[in-house]
Each structure stands twice: as C-alpha cells, then as structure tokens.
Amino acid sequence: MIFYPILRNLIVTKSKFLRLSSTVILPDIDTNYYCNSENSLEIDNNIKLRKGVGDVNRVMNMYKKYKATPISDSSYQIVRENLYKELSFLPNKTHPSVLENVEPQVVREINQKRDFQSHRPLEFSDITRRLNLVRTDKLGHTCGHKSYYFLGELAELEEALIKYTVGKLLQEKFQLVSVPDILPSQVLESCGMTINSDRTQIYSLDPVHHGPDLYLSGTAEMSLAGLLMNTTHTEEALPLKLAAVSRCFRAETSNLIEERGIYRVHQFTKVEMFAVTTPNQSESMLEYLRTTQEELFSPLGFNMRILDMPPHELGAPAYRKYDIEAWMPGRNNYGEISSCSNCTDYQSRRLHIKYVHNDETCYVHTLNGTACAVPRMLIALLETHQDPKGKIYTPEVLQPYMNGKKYIAKNNTVPELKLMKIKR
Template sequence: MLTLYYRRFYVNFGRRFLSTCYPEIETEYYCNHKNYPEIKQNINQRKGIGRIDYVLQLYDTLKTTSTSSNSYEDVQKKFYEELTLLPNRTHPLVQQYGENPVTVTTLNGKKDFGSHKPLEFSDITEFLNLMRTDRLGYTCDNKSYYYFSELAEYEEALIKYTVSSLLNKGFKLISVPDILPSAIITSCGMTVNSDRTQIYSLDPMLHGPDLYLSGTAEMSLAGLFRNTIHSSDRLPLKLAAVSRCYRAETSNVLDERGTYRVHQFTKVEMFIVSHPNMSDQMLEYIRETQEELFAPLGIHMRVLDMPPHELGAPAYRKYDIEAWMPGRNNYGEISSCSNCTDYQSRRLNIKFNDGKIDNYVHTLNGTACAIPRMLISLMETHQHAKGKIEIPKILQPYMNNKENISKNMVVPKLKLLKIKH
C-alpha cells in the first residue's frame, strides 16, 4: 500500500538525459549564476555548509568537456557529490531572524518550589536509586546509563502514551531497522566518515562494508520510500516509529552534563510524506501535535522558530521545543520538527503523481518523545521536598495507576568489586 510502483529515473543534464544513479538536484536553480548571491548568502547563514563556487566551477567544466573524454565521468561524479552537499533553501521569514530564534508560544507556567531548592535529575535518581551512569566499564562506555525499577516503567509509560496518542491522530506505526547503508543516511542530510560525523560506523572487516547505526528513525522511514511514486490523493502519509537512536557526539558543555546528551536513547519519531502545497501546513500540524502531547505533562516549555544557522543542511524551517528543567535552572531542547521540502525526496527519488506529471514529495519529521531529556524535565518539575516524584495524571494509566515514584528497593545499590588477576 505504501509503495505504489517503482520507476527507473533519469537525470536531466542540459539537453542530455543520462541513465545514472545521480539524484535529480535542481541544477536549473543551483547552477544559474544569477542565483549565486542568494545561494551564497544562504550558505553563509547556515554555518557555511556547501561550496557553491566549486559547484559552479565543476558545472562549467562539464559543459565544456566532451562526454567521451576520460575525465568527464570523474568531473561529473565530483559535481554531483558537491551539489548534494548544498543546503536546502531557507523559509523567507526565517531569513530575517539573524542569530536568535523567535518565540512562537509558551506552555504551562514554571512551578513554584517555595523555599525548597529543586534537585537535579542525577541527584534525584541517585537518592531514589533509579539510575546508574558511572562505573559501567564492564558493559559499556561513558555517556550510557541504566534505568531501574519505576524509572524504567516511566520510560515505557512515555512510549505507550505517545504511541497511543499518535495512533489516535491517524499515524501508522512502523518498526524500523537500526542499521543502514550510507546512501540512506547521507540522503537524509547527515555525514558519515568525517571529523564531524555523529554516526557510528560498523567495522567493515567484521560486519560487511558500508553499514552504520541509525541516529534517528527518520532515516529508516525516509529510506523505506526510496525510489517510489505515490498517488497525490493518498498524501499526506503520516508515520510513527519507536527506535533506539545512536549518536557518536560528545560534549563537555556544563549544560549538557549527565544524561542530557548520551550515546544511545529511545525516541518516538513522526514522519510525514506530503504534497508540496501542503508541507508548510504539515509542519504546523506536527508542531501542534507536539504541543498537545507535552502540555498535559505539566512541564513549562517554550516553542522556538529557529534561525538559519540552527537548521542544518536539510531543513527549510525548524521549530524547537525547550522544556524548563528546574534542577538545572535552565531550558533544554526536548523536541524539534522540520520541513525538509524536497531535499530528502530528491536524493532518495520519492515522487508523487497527480495524474499528469511526476514530481517530488516534501518530507517532514518531528520528535514525539525523546526519553532521557523528557525524563529530566518531568522528574525535576514534579519532585517534592520529601523525596517522592509525582506522576502526571495522563501517564498514570500507563504505570498501573501509580501516582508517585518512590525509592527503588527492588534493585539494590550496586558495588563493583576489584578482581585480582
């Protein structure tokens, strides 16, 4: 049902139609010298992603190089490699934001703790014996964690609540793979095998070439539709997935301490395949869905329309939702949603047909629940001076109607023994 039919596609280069594996990026726009100032400004606003000067140089070289020459294929390959690295266009309103995001709305008020100074998540879980993050050398590296007892139940409750809510809104749940080839990952806008990559690679000598751990279910969901065409009257397609996300990134920033930034975590992701005329509306729909999911949890949040330098290569526009974390006395990002327009669909060849012509769909994504940061905000917001943690009423049915989280007495505090060899 999801895939209507497959079609081999062709890249239009000048007057020639080449049966190739290259994506059909808009050469009419990116390689038009009249658009150079606009593209260059966009690149500069977005952390310098892409080299438009080099793209134009290669394009001009291709036009003057014989297709039968030995160098033509090499130049063509390099041209498309550089072309695909150029960032998406930026929403006209966002172009005016400068360096700072714009606050769209706020949800719930900050909790008044009176004379009680709220504790950080790590202190709460240490006192209640609900988590372990240190001395994990026997099982895993740093930036990892164990959840115990009711904290592990809390994780499952958040997943079930989120999935149930999305199903009620017409999303279709899909179970996705966590190991992907580089073509899917790079087509979604991430880099592999570079100094700045966030992607874990598997050892090619042991596991086969070109295999990587997925950083988000968005990649697998987008890859599911590679080389497909969809009837326009079946759009939008609304999908959701629960997956483990793997990130190689690290941080020594104080505000990202503890489990705020970790190497693996569970996330519920939304993904929408949209008609181009509907993608702006679909982005607002995802944002509103996120607000509807988070507001009943009782945490204070602000919704931000992000400036160009925060977009990354694929996004045309992106909203972030930041939750107040009282123990840290700071906001932390718990969710984002992006309209990638046709950036991913061109690289993955995902099209729609309106009865007359095939064209590229727009893809959108949004975090429905990222567990570690959501737990930080929930536990810090709903803590009481006497040590118990209140569970929001909307989550209680997913935790056997428990109203509070108390000290874990089931799993004892663990002590590592020094073993003499």
C-alpha cells in the first residue's frame, strides 16, 4: 500500500492518529513570538508588506485577556478560541532577503525566445481553432463557463505531459499518492485558504444534499498536507517528498486580457510536489524544488524566467516563493506556469505535523511546488512550437509518450463545432 512507505516512521499510533483526526484542534501558533509586545512593530510591518488582514494590536489585547482569565473560568475556552482565531489571520514571517523587494527579482532565464522571422506567431486559441483541438464555447449544458474540452492529439499531449512529469519525479524518489478532491474546511484553512467569503476561490458543496463542511480542493497540496495531519515523524524519515496528480477546482474569474482562454479556468489537471523537512532543511529543499522544476521545463523548449517574489506576492502561508513564467509568443507576454513555496511551520502548526529531535517534539516545515499545470503549459508549448504550415512540433522528450509523434496535426476525428440558428 502507498501509505506504508510514507508513514512507516510515524511515532504516533494509528488509534491515536484516528482519534486526533476526528477532533477539531486549535492551531498551535507561536505565541512566544506573535504575542510578545517587543515584536509587535516587526509583525505589523510584515502584515503591511504582505497586504495581510491580521491585526497585531488586537492580538496583543486578546492575549492579555487570555492570560488574565483563569482556566477554571467558564469563559476561558471561548477566550482561548478567539485568540487563536485572531492569531490564525497573521501571515507567516518573510525571508530577510526579500523584505526590501517591491518587484519580483529575476533569478535566471532559461532557453532563448524563438525567433519567428518567417511568420507572425498565432495565439493558442487561434492555433487550436484552426486545428480543431479545443472546445471552449457553448459548454453551458455540460461543464459551464471557464471550462474546456481537449480533443485528439492535444488530449494526448496533456497525458504525455503528465506521464513525463510523473516519471521524472519518480526518478527523483518522490512517492506518488492518489489524493481526494473533496476536503473539510479545517484542512483548507490550515493550508492558508480562505473559505465562505466574498473573495474565496474555493467551491463549497451544497450542505443540504452533500453534508456540511465539504469543499473542492484547489490543489493537491491541501490533500497531501491533510494526509499528514496529526502525525509525528522520526527525524531520520525527513525530508519526505510526495507527489500527486489531481484535478484542481478554483472559483476564480478574471477580465484581464492576458488571462483569456484557458489561461485561467475553473478546473484543470496539475502535478504537485509536496515536501516535509526539518527547519534546517527547508531552505535547501526550496532550492531543490526550484531546480527540479527547471530540469522538468528546460527540455520542453520554451523561454522562461525564474522570479524571486516580493512580500506582497507571497500570500499568507509562504516564507519565500519562486515563480516561473514562460514566454508565450502568440500573446507576446510572459505567463506564470509554476511556483514553489517554503511555508516553514505555518501549515504544520495548524495541522499538527511534527517530528522528534533529541527526544523533543518539534514542528516540521512544509513546502510545495507545481511540477506541471496543464493548461498554461499547453499554451507555452503550442505557441512556441507552432509551424507556419499549421502543425505543432512535439518536444523530443514528450514524443515517447505520444507514440513517437513528432507533430500534432489537425484533428479530423471529432467534428468541428458549428453553431446553427433554430427557427421557432
């Protein structure tokens, strides 16, 4: 079973793990740091840099009330829960090397931009329309707005990308896990997601028909973190490297012209990397995840740049984050295809994922990285490798997963969509 190699070095017994998992446990935020008045200015500045929603002054006042409330008092539990709820709004610390950055810093650039001297590069939507490879219009009767069908050899290319990526990760000794796409709120919020708000990206299931507190996962990172919830690991078992292929559901919309077509959709397939480390290992693990991404993407032939992201682009959980943007010649613009983040102990304190160091129980660090987000990868591939005669060159590393096909041609197996007016 896949769970044995992942959890074989757990110290928590199975019965204890199940008992803990069935109980909602408060996050164990570091009150020694966040409730220390000497750190309030530093925390407040970090909130402003991160564009966070936390209020450190409110935290300090609630902490005073919490310390002044006897455990025997009937209001103690409510005061404690309110304090930790307020603490959970605070963002993670920020890596010192990016504190002063206002804009993303280019770390390096990989592959040259293709020189289209013979013809003007077409955009993904134009290419796929000519080759009858995608359906994105009039899908309301099936999957609705911001969805798609990949047809013919483009669907094969999607599978090729996934198989290529998974194969590389297995070579890197990642352990593959098949994950659920429906999760409870505690896992999502512990990973740093906002639910049940006007700005949420999370789809919620109808509580009347499906039961309360069920949501669609936005990334396999959440499921992998949830798998390890309430577990304690031996130090020798770390770092732990997991990978998963999943559907990602996001209720986000955009009117930006740069994010048209399949660039931002409500569901897509993604291969995710997730790592669990000791605190001393996490910074080097982030560099390893970034290097793994570079090694995965470089042979695909498109130009890309690696960005060290400034504080306001980190989100609440990340301590440091790299983005990778691919040049999309048909759009004449860069588009984000991947990122990797070091979340330090932000998620592990909320999910209670620990390890034993010198007979002391400590919190692990968690990291995540996108190994392949299919739609945007396809945009970069098709726009970069388009041929003026109408074909798409298949990168050599993907050809073994495409039955040796060197080119993608027009799809004639599925009829083209023709809209007809119906007279009443």
